[in-house]
Amino acid sequence: MAMRSVLVAMLGVAIAGGSAIGARHYLIATPALSSPEAGPVAEMVQVIVAARDIPFGTEIQPSMLKVIAWPKQALPPSAVTDPKLLLPAEGQQPRRAVKGISQGEIMLTSKISGYGEKVTVVxxxxxxxxxxxxxxxxxxxxxxxxxxxxxxxxxxxxxxxxxxxxxxxxxxxxxxxxxxxxxxxxxxxxxxxxxxxxxxxxxxxxxxxxxxxxxxxxxxxxxxxxxxxxxxxxxxxxxxNAPPPTAVDAPAPEPLRTRIKVRRAGEVETVEVN
Structure with missing residues (x-):
């Protein structure tokens, strides 16, 4: 009886393990269904951004640049995706920032001079x-x-x-x-x-x-x-000659009145005298 219980328990474990393995393989082989709320996965591309602030007129150097992933659909038309387009070849004059570029900002060709081009306030x-x-x-x-x-x-x-x-x-x-x-x-x-x-x-x-x-x-x-x-x-x-501000007329002060006490036929009466 005891042996039968052990065999039944082992068989249950084997079935449960097999079910779990089968479910795992099924989920891996089956493509994920997108929910109605979720949109398509955005295609990512590499883009060059400023690794630090680059002031106006500064030479573009490798230490100032870094590569990050960026959604392709949100990429500006003049964004630089290849660092070779920003760095000079051997013997070539460097490119410079014609406008101030902030750290983390995408490098745009409109903000970069040509190779060896003079950068002025123009x-x-x-x-x-x-x-x-x-x-x-x-x-x-x-x-x-x-x-x-x-x-x-x-x-x-x-x-x-x-x-x-x-x-x-x-x-x-x-x-x-x-x-x-x-x-x-x-x-x-x-x-x-x-x-x-x-x-x-x-x-x-x-x-x-x-x-x-x-x-x-x-x-x-x-x-x-x-x-x-x-x-x-x-x-x-x-x-x-501007007219002075109009003064607000103050109310006329009340006249001072003097009060005196008058005794008449044994009675005292208070009388005001102007």
């Missing part, structure tokens, strides 16, 4: 614009807080003594350089002597005349500044 200008320098100081350049990439309004102050007048001549102008600094990712601010701005040819003419006509001051715009609007010039006499 690569940072928008189509049909010019770079023009204007003289500034600590006061006119917002105390040295302006850095490349900021946007400013330019105010012209002209006249003498009581005839002074201020006029906003240009709005939403991009700063492309502060002295010789052109890297927009730089957070270091300095008291500059010149600021280079990006302007259209027409704006450049106006700016050249304005520099001769008076003093130019920069006002730093916020990131969510309102769109450009027509602004009237302000004269010093407008400020000095």
């Amino acid at each position: 690569q940072n200008l928008s189509p049909n614009t010019r770079a023009m320098a204007i003289k500034v100081d600590a006061v006119t350049a917002v105390g040295g807080l302006i850095t490349p990439g900021d946007r400013v309004d330019i105010v012209l102050t002209q006249g003498q003594s009581g005839s002074l007048r201020a006029t906003t001549i240009l709005q939403n102008i991009r700063i492309v350089g502060v002295d010789r600094q052109t890297d927009e990712r730089s957070e270091q601010s300095t008291v500059a002597r010149t600021v280079t701005v990006e302007v259209t040819p027409e704006q450049g003419q106006a700016l050249a005349l304005a520099q001769k006509a008076g003093t130019l001051s920069l006002t730093l715009r916020t990131l969510d500044a309102e769109p450009n609007r027509q602004m009237e010039s302000v004269a010093l006499e407008d400020i000095l």
Whole structure:
């Protein structure tokens, strides 16, 4: 009886083990069914990204690059997938960053110069614009807080003594350089002597005349500044002759009254005297 129980138990274990092995082979051989919510598996390709921040004008070197997998459908058209396209051959001049590239950012051909190509501020200008320098100081350049990439309004102050007048001549102008600094990712601010701005040819003419006509001051715009609007010039006499704020009339004080006590026929009465 005992032997029969042992044989039955061994047979059960053998059947269970065989079932488990069979199920495993079945799952391996059977392709996974995709659920209605799951989409097709994305095809991955290799792409080159920046291993660290690459400032404007920096030579592209192997230590600055790394390869990662990226979904093919989400790959930008100008993405670089072969590091040989970024690194020079023996005896060849290097390529440089024509725009600042952040760590982890995909390397794009639009942000890389040609082999041995000179990199200047020209690569940072928008189509049909010019770079023009204007003289500034600590006061006119917002105390040295302006850095490349900021946007400013330019105010012209002209006249003498009581005839002074201020006029906003240009709005939403991009700063492309502060002295010789052109890297927009730089957070270091300095008291500059010149600021280079990006302007259209027409704006450049106006700016050249304005520099001769008076003093130019920069006002730093916020990131969510309102769109450009027509602004009237302000004269010093407008400020000095502006009517003072209307005073609120205070209520008239109540007259002082004196109270005295009067005794009449044995009774005391309080009487107010003006």
